[in-house]
Amino acid sequence: MIAQNLLHASESYTHKNWVYKNVFTGFSRMYYIIDGTAFYEEGGKKIKLKKKYLYFTPVKKAFDLYDDPSDQLLHTYAHITTSPPITELTEIEVREDTPLCDAVALWRKYIHSDDFELLTSIINLILSLVEAQTNLKSTLAEKTKKMIDETDTYSFDTGELCAKLGYSREHIIREFSATYGITPKKYFTATRMNAGLEYLISGKSVKEISLMLNFSSPYAFSKAFKNHFGMSPKKYLPSLMDAQKSVKRN
Secondary structure (H helix, E strand, C coil): CEEEEEEEEEEEECCCCCEEEEECCCCEEEEEEEECCEEEEECCEEEECCCCEEEECCCCCCEEEEEECCECCEEEEEEEEEECCCCCCEEEECCCCCHHHHHHHHHHHCCCCCCHHHHHHHHHHHHHHHHHHHCHHHHHHHHHHHHHHCCCCCCCCHHHHHHHHCCCHHHHHHHHHHHHCCCHHHHHHHHHHHHHHHHHHCCCCHHHHHHHCCCCCHHHHHHHHHHHHCCCHHHHHHHHHHHHHHHHHC
16 A cells, blocks of 8 residues: 555644544545544444554545544544555554554654655655554455445446556456455456346346446357356246256155
């Protein structure tokens, strides 16, 4: 993970009435908590920010962020865009006598510098240490799988996948295959075909399913179905029903 842009950086107490509601931005907030009390809320969950911890807020996800007016938050912070983007709240303890602790101390030392290139290089050092400490690389396969599982268009665009995840096609395939034993493309195909089978069982026609699963034609769906299941939709459904009847009889 790298910082593509450093938008703002400082160390200070929060201003009066420091409250952000339904934050939804394209950049991540990077906080190191020095003192005071603050809270992060997302999806009904409330988290108290801990002292001597680093936090990275997600991009394009609504959340609330605020402190206790009677115990203002003192923190070092930066607004950054990263590649790949941060999609979940990340919490990291900064332990004494660790490289991460040294990197945070260096960040705090130069936080008010006008040299954004220097600050960006320090932040990139912190990001690399965070990535190593939390093993964020291992989650790339999970992020890829989540994107495929959550698609509602049933289309697979490798270029779009690479752009959203911030990694090359080869790296994504390697990480995904190492975790799940199958390429992202084959996993997508299996997911798509299983959805097609469910629609077929529910009574949908081949024509309806081909439209729902974004195939160019009913023929294209039938061909893909046969390649995956070994027979056409027309033959597969009766064989499935016969098998179910046989099980019930036995």
